[in-house]
Amino acid sequence: MRSRKETAREKKPSPPGALAEKSRESVGKLLTRPNKPRSRGTKKEDNNLQQNDLSCKLESGSKVNDIQYADSRMKSVTLEAEGCSTDATGNTVREYQVDGGSLRGSLSDSREEMNDSDWEDGSIPISCSTDNEQVTIEFDETPDSVKRKPVRRPTAEDKELAEIVHKVHLLCLLGRGRLIDRACDDPLIQAALLSLLPKHLLNISNIAKLTARDLRPLILWFQDYFHVRSSTSEKRSFHSALAHALETREGTSEEIAALSVALFRALSLTARVFSSAFVTSVVTSLGLKDNLILKFVSILDVASLKPDGDKSASFSQDASSSIFHTSTPMVARIIEVSSSPGKSFSPNVKDNICETSRAGSFRSSETENKDTSVANESDNGQSCSFPFVFKQDSSEGCSTQKSQGPKRKGDIEFELQMEMAIAATAARMTTFADSKMGSNMGHAHSNLPSFSSPFKRMKDFFGGVHSFSHGISTAIGSRRVGSPLYWAEVYCSGENLSGKWVHVDAVDAIIDEEEKVEAVVAACRKTLRYVVAFAGNGAKDVTRRYCMKWYKIASKRVDSIWWDSVMAPLREMESRATSGMFLLENDYNPNRISENLNAESFPDNATLHGSSGVEASKDCSVKTDMGSSLTASRSSLEDMELETRALTEPLPTNQQAYRTHPLYAIEKWLTKYQILHPKGPILGFCSGHAVYPRTCVQTLKTKERWLREGLQVKANELPVKEMKRSGKLHKVKSVEDDEYAGDNSEGTLKLYGKWQLEPLQLPHAVNGIVPKNERGQVDVWSEKCLPPGTVHLRLPRVFSVAKRLEIDYAPAMVGFEYKNGQSYPVFEGIVVCAEFKDVILEAYREEQEKREAEDKKRNEMQAISRWYQLLSSVVTRQRLKNRYGKSLPSHTSTDEPTTVNKSMQVSGSRDNKQSRELQQENKRRKKSNDPPAELEEEHKHVFFTEDQSFDEESLSQEFAASSSWVD
Template identity: 25%
Template sequence: MCLVHLLFTTAVLPSQPVEIEIEAPEHSLKRQRREKRKAEFETYLRRMVKRFNKELLVDMHKVHLLCLVANGIFRNRLCSDPDLLAIALSLLPARFTTTPPEDVDTSFLCSLLKWFGATFTMNPELPEKPQESARDVLEKRFGSHCARDHQEMTHLFLIMLRSIRLFCRLVLSLQPVPLKAAPDKVRPFVREKRSARSRSSGPERGGKRQRKREKEQKEETEEEKEGVETAAVLKPKNKQRRSVASKVCYKEESSEGEEVSDGEEFRASSAEDSEDSEAEVNRRPGRKGRGRGEASRNQDNRKDENSEEEVIKSFKRKRGKGEDEWLEVYLEQAERWVCLDVQQTGVGQPMLCSRQATQPLSYVLAVDGDGCLKDLGCKYDPTWLTSTRKRRVDQEWWEESLQSFRSPASPREEKEDKELQAKLLDKPLPTSIAEYKNHPLYALKRHLLKYEALYPPTAAILGYCRGEAVYSRDCIHTLHSRDTWLKEARTVRLGEVPYKMVKGFSNRSRKARLEPQNRDIDDLALFGHWQTEEFQPPVAVDGKVPRNEFGNVYLFRACMLPVGCVHMRLPNLHRVARKLDIDCAAAVTGFDFHGGFSHPVTDGYIVCEEYQEVLQAAWENEQELIEKKEREKREKRVLANWALLAKGLLIKERLRKRYGAKGVEQMPGQEGLSSGEEEEGERQTAAVDLATYWPQNRQEDQGAEASGQKPITKREKKGQEKHLFPFEKV
């Protein structure tokens, strides 16, 4: 029994001592706090690194974009050189030079383009000399009637157009470095793993899914073999979505007085409804030709949408650099701009020009003969309203950068802007939910932000996307609280009900939400612009400035100035007003958030009109007195500094005279002495030096005692040292 017990104990108990640590509660809290601080610091560093990388990419994008714009302006100015224009004019046939610019039309441009294509050829093997200027290169190209690339061909044709006094501009497709870093490539074995997983899975119920999956895999392999990568943004996810967006039934009000509700005015019709409606229209061709007109209109709309789809699908990403330069000529006879490419015989085909450019398009800029710039992205980019704005820099910065290069206002510019806006409005509705987010023309209710709302509630529905109503962006309004509207010099009308309630983020609201019963309460009331009115400033009475509950005056806008008061931007005016017993209030022009709280920003003071001149004169007198005191104080400080400097120099001179070293001449006969004689000479020199550097007052006392004079008493010595500093007294 004892043996079994020994075996059991030796098997269970360890042979070496075991150390067991039990963490105390206070140590556990310290460890958790330490780990929390470490995690927060790592998160902060990660966030700062990401922010730095993002700002770096944005700055690189902006700098590269401005460099490309400057390069385009330089090339456009080069194409207006007088010598090059003269050379181009000498090469043109007489039938082109004799036609006035007012009679130029598309047929003239087509014939000129054909002649240019037959006369000038493209030879990529032409030598390129980096040290040669661009002007000399173009002169040689005119002499040899050939160009090296598409860019030189475009420049040559632009020079010829300007030589016959046609108003034309150079259109550039700029491709700066992207705003976002390129995503990591998908690992190659992911597709193999998916295919292996699909093969390993058992047979599914019904053969339709299996056949559909095999068909999709076959299409993917064919696309890989072809090496064509279609833009993901331009490709619709399914055909049913586009069909739902296109089959929008617009019900008109019947002439028989039938009322149609707001919800039924526009609705998405299914395939069966559309077929029934078409059959009904075919069965009833009469009724004043109304049904036939609607059917033909629907067919035209479908054709337009199909053509638009074909154009969008034709835009594919190019692996190499595209042809990013083409031209635009203004036809005075037709009063419109037409685009043309030197390698295409057609004129006025913008989609053909943009299709040959490097994809995807980001910035399309036009430079005219005067050096003015115009953004034409909405004209040439088919995805201008959806995916292009994600690849572009901030619109405000871009417009501010181009502001100094804008062309002056003219009827031609206004007409072109209206045509571009009408072209954007004529485009069909987007087909995916993601394209509606931040869309400049359309919006969905699901994408409304916290301070946004749809007004009026019965806004017209423009269509449907996956069963969701599509509204115009003009119906989306930004709401504000009472305080925010007050900063805009507007107040909420009496009796207005908040249009929306949200959770506030002020310190008071956050403290109130700490309680469980107030956690989910919306305590911030928001109002729309239609619920406000202009701020009515109060009136000053009996020389008293009307104040708010904090004792100052809100002056966020100039129109908020109280009636009968003036705004005086004079520093420390309240001190003068207090001395004269005049009412004066600080003007609050804004708020600054720092230190965890919001602090008011003041600018000047508000006083009544009748006290303006008195306060102005008193403030000027006060400033004169302050300047006089400052001047006297400065003069006193200067005199004190000069006195201190003079006294220091006197002390220095006195110390030099009393303790200064006197030069000791070398004793004759010290040259060529032995070592013993040198030591004796050193002792004599040391004695002489000691006598020389001994304090002079001691030397005088010793000399007086040796000469038998009466020594100086302590009282006499104290009287002599009365003018000395303590450290000078020995």
């Protein structure tokens, strides 16, 4: 039987070379990891399954099941080729064929049913009939006999893998976002867009105090002019796809959104290019013209952080129930779009959009091309959520699919997303290097050999219908088609007092509806986890602006430290770009900015953001300085806005949310070591429980624990909480309590809060005496725990020095070691009074030198002794040779090593002892100036250790050479 790992490995494509390929290989390695055999959790499940009905339906998301299913599929293929008979229904009868002792299964379920079914091998009540090495096993159980789903919990390994995949996916999507952002900066595309724009709309760039309302006509024109197409049949880089979309006036929602961003940027450009005097004047009046500072915003629809986290979101619902199950909302004109919140997302509009979508291209155009099975799926309401997952119209695609077996839809979905993100990353490296100014836009496509494989595979999957660039936005997991994945943010200086970033979704003609984004995303069965704004080749996480219920997504986001570190450089670039763009002179060139930012990611680019000085100057030459101050203010204003949002989340309505809520807490969900202090103010109530700010939650610790942090409990402070110790300890303590006539205090854990503490005040060292604890030692958890006037010397064997010098010291306990279920103290060095530090160190150094000298001496002695052994044997041998050599048959040179080896073998066990004896003997003789033993006793035999080689001549030479070293 083939291992799962092997099975998974087969799906990797072979063509090497391109970056995308390498990336995919790496990702492929990652993706094969879950195929490893599982540990106990799985085993448990397997057992469950064995006890239960085999044909029970299992959760579709289980990786194990899918892998086994994949295996079973392959077997099925094999067996069917061998002419194995199958049952018509395939549900209640399954055939196994015993071939050479191994059980191989044949499944004949229909495709649809097999997606969710599972089978296991193992001992089950089965009836077998043997026929020419074939065993047919019939299962009595019906699929309905078992209802209970076995629970497979993700192991630590699963979680780790999911996190890695999540991170990789995030990085890829960030790369993709930057790619799009850069494409939006293309001057040719911007110029082309401007040329299309009616003259009256050009005036928008002259509005000093831009508001969201001012953008409406522009957005409406844009929406009217450009249409979203669900797919394209051609494959091209995003950059050329953008140009193509511009040309054909239709593209994917991603492309259209990008075009809108490019248009905004183009308008900003004209304002500067054509009215430099105006720029000067605004700068002079400090009413800086920053009306069209743009960000390209994208939801990073990333793989789940949790194992199998996508399964529920992927296919649990029929797409038709989604209010925006279309990618073509722009086909119909939105009749009423208001900048005031609450109107443009009215049911009217939604209906409109949905209706249009159904009339529009997506479902019909997609499903028309599908084979009948897929069409059937579509009819039963599932496949419209992902109508082309198993669609394959090329033979290559078929073979690929068969070799790897059907996978969980979510996995396929994710893999494709990953693939496209990687391809996009590769595209960025190739396309933009080659065609930076867009002059060779049309040829960019042909310059992308690295794309061939990803494209091909995608084409295989999508039947050549979907475009490359469409993938991330809508094609993948098209059930969520229509969820707003891309939009723009325009800085409107006329909004609020200080201006603000306004959400502008040109695809859906929605302006300033940021609070609705989350709801729409949720309606599309997606979780809004990361919203990232891209500008100037940088990026900034603006999730807070769009997420009204942070507590719901906090756990679904990656570790914030990692995320912040990833975003830090991007954020810097974004910050520079969103404020510095308009400050440049007439020769403003977005691409150059990008280049500059790329080349110089350090913060000292004077051209772009200048010094941090905030001097108010009216000279144009210091525009950059003012730009910098504006940068700071705008950036910090935005930060403040986001922070404010973070701190003003509405109270959750369910109790469970308060368990880990960063802002609020209810007493019910406090942990054992937590308490409310002070207990107030009450912010509200949830199910009758008072809600307090999380800042009131204090962590409690025992005296000993606080001690480790260099804090001690103030005198006369009573523990704020007392609780029973754990059972085991309690038992031990109880025995002691009995002995001490029932003192219950030992059985409780006394906890204190931070407000009951003061800095640790240990007794000062006096007269060279180290203050010790009741065990005669000093607990050195940290430097704070050292008694004043003492030092910790972390040196091995230093205690012997202190002892020899008769200096008072205490062993330093630095922690505990847990062995054998017990904890043992770990000591490292000693604690002595500071005044003895130098003395001890000096003595220690001397002793160290002495020890080293002794070691050296010992080594030398050992060497001498070994040479003695060798030479004695040589001498003895020579003597024997002289005395008996003539009478004995002469030894050939080849015999000698054999003899020696034999003697070595015989003497192996005695060797060490003998050499030791010899050493001692020599020592004695050396003291008394006696000649070595061998010279007296002629027939003393000396044996060699095994690591010694025997070569008379060379050894003699070596000895001659090394005699000087010995001496």
